[in-house]
Amino acid sequence: MLNITTEDIAKKFGLESVPESVKRLSQLLGKRDASTEDFAKLISQDKDLTARLLRAANPRAESEEDYTTTTVEDALGRTGMSSALLLAMSDPLIRAVHKSFALMLKIELKALAPTALDPLKEEHVLGEVSFSGKAIGLVHLRLPNAFLPLLGERLLGLAPDDMEDEATANDVIGELCNMIVGNFKSNLCDAGLTCKLSPPKIARTEEFKLRVVDGGTSQRYGFCAKELDFFADLSVNPWSE
């Protein structure tokens, strides 16, 4: 009897294989009731996740030499297991942002260092998509208004004036949010966190506050495209069920 797996079907359609970070997230979620020691052991197998956890546990350090928390277990004691999961989830989100910009806009993004995130001081565009199910949370995409002509031109070949039409601009940003968060959500589902997305909500705001969902943790990620900085905020409660 043929034993066709979901991965075989994905291969047939030429879909990318599930990223290692998603497999790691799945393993971490399976350790929900495990001890900090067991959780730490699993994180230690992932060099990148370990580095990001130690960075998060030493927020004031300028470099690794300044770290006062140097082991994964101590870092987990400081940040909590939910924060470690947030870090594990951030990788699929960051990948989705880079991929969307590279494929749809032909822009290679530069990631901004967490210590170099200057707030957007003026009114900017806020795209929000929330997710609910085995995990609850939301993603905010914050783009300066100056970004809109670039988006319209790269995505649809529109003239700068065309993006002054709010309905057109909102549809473009809404679709960008859909692609990014849709990819992210698919990775969450593959990791065992089955959830559904809300339709994107687009607004203009001057508020630059990092929102936190009930019982969750949040993190902001900065990117630079063509000398314009923009941000993706992730807030998640991975233990919602």
Add this chain to the structure above:
Amino acid sequence: MSAKILSVDDSKTIRMIVKRAFAPYDATVFEAANGEEGLAASLANKPDIIILDITMPVMDGVTMLTKLKENADLKNIPVIMLTAESGRENVAFIANLGVSDYLVKPFKDDQLIEKVKRVVTLQPKTAAVAA
């Protein structure tokens, strides 16, 4: 003969991207903003291929696909899913409904054209005009 392509997506942006991708070819791209409009456009235009999103208001892509397969006149129209949904369980579920191919957003125009060319003959516009 001009290829007839139906793009079903609630995002005008995606429909414009699809339309632009086929601009170099002798193809007519019809548009629909949800599954209900998509079914009506399928009956009216008998497209050679349908490019279908999943998450849409009024009627989603999975419902439209199921209804297409139940309709004797429409069930053989090839369908390519174009969606941000790449979760393995969902892809497997949709594959079992009988889709020709599956493309995950974000995507490059070339990827879409390549997948469409596997099931529909596309002639470059200049060659079609010369013929």
